[in-house]
Amino acid sequence: MKLIISGGSGYVATELIRQSLSLPQITSLVVLTRRPITAPDHANAGKLKQVLIEDYAKYPENIRKELSGANACIWTVAITPTKARSYDFEKVRHVCQTCALAGLQAVAESNPSRPLRFVYMSGSVAERDQTKQPGLWGADYLLMRVMPRILARSSCWLTDTSQGETETKILEFAEKHPGEVEAQIAKPGLITSYNTVVRSAASILLKGLGAVTSYVQSVSVEEISAAMLSQVVGGFEKDTLSNNELVEIGRKALSA
Template sequence: MKLIVTGATGFVGSEVIRQALRNARVSSMVAVARKPSKKQDPLEVKRVCQESTIAGLKAMHDAGPANPFRFLYMSGVAAERDQSKTPTFMPEYTKMRGETENQVLAFAARHKDEGFEASVAKPGLITDGSWYKAAVSFALKYTNIVPSVSVEEVAAAMLQQVVDGFEKDPLENADLIRLGKAAMQQQVKS
C-alpha cells in the first residue's frame, strides 16, 4: 500500500505518519505539508479546506493511481452535509466542511469504475493525553456536547481503513474509537 498524507505536520497527520512507519503493509509514503497560516480569513480557510482538497483529489486522479485508490477526508463531527440546514455552531464553516464532504464523495462516485473509493472521518475533540485536553474532553463528553477520541485511536482507525478498505461512510467518532482500538490491538499482536 502506498500512502499519501496531507497535513503531515499537523496533530493527527504526525501520528498517522508515526504509525504508518511501523506498519509493514505500507510500502511507501509521501507526506505533504504547508506552513501554518496565521490568517483566518474565511476565503483562505475555504481555499485550504475545500478548494485545495478537491484540486488535490483531481490531481491524484489525473496521475492514474493504482486500483483501488482510497481517499479518506478528515472532517469533523459538526460538519453538515445537508446544505439546507443552518447549524448553530460556526454555521458557515460547518456547512463548508459538509459541502467538501459532499464534493469528495461525489467525485469518488463519478470515478467508481476507475477504482476510486472515498469516506469521511468525523472525529469530535481529538485528545493527546494532556491534562487540559483530558479535562475538557471529560466535561464535553458528560454534557453530551462534543464526543472525544484519542489521537492514537483516530490515526490507527484512519490508517486501518485506507489499508483494508472503508467499512462505512461516514466514520463517526464512535466508529473511530472502535476501529482505532481494534487496530492498535492488532499492532501489538504483530
C-alpha cells in the first residue's frame, strides 16, 4: 500500500516513518515535510519519498502527482497550545485546521485508492459540542482544535468539555464521501518514550493549568505510531480512538 505521512520532521512522524519502513504491507511511503529528513539507520529507504512543501494548505500539481494513488494518510501537523501563544490566532487556525482540511481534500482529489483512509492526530478526551464555550484565554484554540475534559481554573486557561471544529469537519468530510474516504481521529494523552515525555495538545494544557500530570493517561510514541499504522493497514475499527484504545491496539501490533 501507499501511505502518506504529513509533518515529516515531527516527533510522532519520525517514529511513524521508522515503523512504516519496516512494514512489508507498506510498499510506498510519501512524507510531506517542510525540511529534508534522514531515513532511519538500517531502514528500507528505497520505498521512502520525501516531498518538500512550503505550505501544507497549498498543493500545486507537482505535489499532487506524488500523492496520486495513495491508500492512506496520517496527519500530524499542528501547533501546540504553548507555542500557539506566540502566534496570531489566524496563523494557528491556518496550521491546525486549514492545512489539515486542505491536505485531506488534496489527497482525496489525487486519484487515491478507494476508500482513502485518513487519520488525524488530535488530543485526548475531547468533546465535540461547540455550544460548550470555554471562557478564558485560549478558548478559540480549544474550540478550533481540542479541549480536554478536565475541570480546572487558571488565569490563562479554562477547560471544561468542548471540541475542535477540525475533528468534526474531518469526520463530516468522510460522511459526505461514502465509499471514497474514511476518517479516524486519534486522541493521545501524554506521548512518552523511555525517559522523554512529549505532551500532546491536551496534555500541554494541563501544564498551563497547573494540573497534576501523573493522573493523565499516556501512550508511548511507539504505541501510538503502531496503533495508527495498524488502523490504516488493516482498516478502521471506529472513527475515534481514545488514549487507552491506542495503547491496546499499539501494544498488540508491536507484539505481533
